[in-house]
Amino acid sequence: MFGSRIIARRLAVVPRRWAHSHNPSTRPPLSSVTREDVEHFSKILPSSAVLSTLASETASQAELEPYNTDWIGRYHGKSTTVLKPQTTKQVSEIMRYCYERGIGVVPQGGNTGLVGGSVPLKDELVVNLGNMSKVRSFDPVSGALVADAGCVLEVLSEYIAPHGHIMPLDLGAKGSCMIGGNVATNAGGLRLLRYGSLHGSVLGLEVVLPDGTILDGLSTLRKDNTGYDLKQLFIGAEGTLGIITGVSILTPPAPRATNNVLLALPSFDNVLPLFKKARQQLSEILSAFEFVDRTAYNLAVKHGQGKAMSEEEAEGAECFILLETSGGDGKHDEEKLTALLEDLMGADEPLITTGVISQSPAQFASLWRLREGVTEAVSKEGKAYKYDISIPLASFKEVVDTTREHLRKLGLLREDAVKHVLGYGHVGDSNLHLNICAASYSPEIETALEPFVYELTASYNGSISAEHGLGAMKAHAIHYSKGGVAVDLMKKLKNVIDPKGIMNPGKVLE
Numbered sequence: 412m413f414g415s416r417i418i419a420r421r422l423a424v425v426p427r428r429w430a431h432s433h434n435p436s437t438r439p440p441l442s443s444v445t446r447e448d449v450e451h452f453s454k455i456l457p458s459s460a461v462l463s464t465l466a467s468e469t470a471s472q473a474e475l476e477p478y479n480t481d482w483i484g485r486y487h488g489k490s491t492t493v494l495k496p497q498t499t500k501q502v503s504e505i506m507r508y509c510y511e512r513g514i515g516v517v518p519q520g521g522n523t524g525l526v527g528g529s530v531p532l533k534d535e536l537v538v539n540l541g542n543m544s545k546v547r548s549f550d551p552v553s554g555a556l557v558a559d560a561g562c563v564l565e566v567l568s569e570y571i572a573p574h575g576h577i578m579p580l581d582l583g584a585k586g587s588c589m590i591g592g593n594v595a596t597n598a599g600g601l602r603l604l605r606y607g608s609l610h611g612s613v614l615g616l617e618v619v620l621p622d623g624t625i626l627d628g629l630s631t632l633r634k635d636n637t638g639y640d641l642k643q644l645f646i647g648a649e650g651t652l653g654i655i656t657g658v659s660i661l662t663p664p665a666p667r668a669t670n671n672v673l674l675a676l677p678s679f680d681n682v683l684p685l686f687k688k689a690r691q692q693l694s695e696i697l698s699a700f701e702f703v704d705r706t707a708y709n710l711a712v713k714h715g716q717g718k719a720m721s722e723e724e725a726e727g728a729e730c731f732i733l734l735e736t737s738g739g740d741g742k743h744d745e746e747k748l749t750a751l752l753e754d755l756m757g758a759d760e761p762l763i764t765t766g767v768i769s770q771s772p773a774q775f776a777s778l779w780r781l782r783e784g785v786t787e788a789v790s791k792e793g794k795a796y797k798y799d800i801s802i803p804l805a806s807f808k809e810v811v812d813t814t815r816e817h818l819r820k821l822g823l824l825r826e827d828a829v830k831h832v833l834g835y836g837h838v839g840d841s842n843l844h845l846n847i848c849a850a851s852y853s854p855e856i857e858t859a860l861e862p863f864v865y866e867l868t869a870s871y872n873g874s875i876s877a878e879h880g881l882g883a884m885k886a887h888a889i890h891y892s893k894g895g896v897a898v899d900l901m902k903k904l905k906n907v908i909d910p911k912g913i914m915n916p917g918k919v920l921e
């Protein structure tokens with residue numbers, strides 16, 4: 412009798428407290444968008460900015476497909492409604508309404524992510540930032556650029572080029588990805604070796620919080636040491652804490668001279684000594700050192716990604732390095748690069764078999780295309796399982812070979828299952844892109860790869876996401892790279908900022 416009264420009292424108290432603090436385990440389920448909601452959104456936005464299958468004549472399911480499907484075609488949402496606001500105020504009004512109604516919201520930029528972070532998992536509302544594409548200001552002296560979140564990275568590069576500046580990041584997806592998404596995912600890319608991560612170059616952010624409040628932090632100054640650096644929370648949060656609507660970013664002066672060279676290596680064992688030598692000899696002008704293994708190279712060539720070297724030149728190479736220099740004096744840089752190549756070729760045991768130096772801007776672009784185009788080549792070849800891992804440089808080949816061997820032993824290495832296992836990536840950042848190119852996505856292959864790849868990565872004390880984020884793909888696997896205390900603190904922060912759990916549900920944290 413006594414015991415049951417206590418239990419009854421506990422039951423009466425505990426749920427009330429939980430309901431107040433929106434403990435994730437007792438949160439009410441998210442609401443689906445209704446016809447009435449769409450009518451409300453139509454009062455906030457012009458009719459061309461509301462695409463919905465719920466309201467007549469605004470969009471068909473087929474028209475919503477590109478917003479529901481991720482770039483590699485692995486994740487498919489069922490959103491009925493996509494909104495395309497033009498102003499921060501509109502985003503704020505949308506969020507205030509969604510917060511009250513408990514509607515899940517997926518922020519979306521160029522939708523070029525590789526971990527399913529920018530598409531809905533169920534029928535959440537998609538807020539696409541593509542119509543927010545104005546440059547707000549640029550200071551040619553400091554290089555501070557303030558832009559709407561929906562500005563395409565390449566468009567921003569072109570905007571600042573006449574002022575002698577470049578964006579501090581460069582990605583293969585530059586023609587479609589947007590700066591807001593770059594920041595939300597803390598995208599790394601090809602210039603990280605030289606200019607560091609976005610945690611360093613973002614000066615300030617404008618963010619619409621889940622309840623519609625606007626956090627206006629668009630500073631253009633480098634220094635601000637007044638307590639918690641809140642912008643850092645949103646860089647890499649993948650839209651789980653709010654919607655980034657504006658970005659202030661420091662753009663470096665463009666180098667006066669750039670050169671690149673593609674090097675063919677007889678053995679992977681030469682990558683490390685080559686990197687060491689290049690760093691020593693090129694020092695401050697080394698701006699990229701990118702790795703492409705033989706399988707990745709062959710696929711890039713097969714699918715027409717840039718003209719590299721002739722077949723004879725590439726013969727016998729186990730892997731390739733694309734090396735870039737950027738500096739202030741073309742003659743001096745060229746002399747340094749030529750001296751390095753002469754040393755490499757003239758050594759008793761040469762580290763390279765051959766090297767191709769670009770002789771024109773077109774060749775420069777073509778060599779880069781080979782490296783940047785691997786991702787596109789893989790998706791032309793089949794369906795890609797992508798593992799973006801941070802591991803010690805010396806183990807790049809071992810990880811690719813071990814994964815291939817594992818799949819071979821399971822009998823999955825065949826034309827109608829796994830076609831290729833390949834590795835490429837950013838040597839300078841110890842970041843390997845392990846890609847498994849399959850004939851189609853299948854539960855059998857996925858089970859063979861996960862948690863195998865995560866365990867393998869953890870065995871090197873590596874990170875299961877070096878630069879692509881966790882998204883939907885790796886939210887469940889966060890513990891392979893983060894300790895319990897860190898994950899708990901992340902959950903607490905999420906709960907404080909997004910107590911109803913409406914922001915990009917199912918991403919980053921399950």
Ligand SMILES: O=C(O)CC[C@@H](O)C(=O)O
Nearest residue numbers: 583783786797836844846
């Ligand atoms: O597709 C991939 O796995 C990597 C994409 C990108 O991060 C790259 O470095 O090319």
Ligand SMILES: [Zn+2]
Nearest residue numbers: 600836844878
């Ligand atoms: Zn990368």
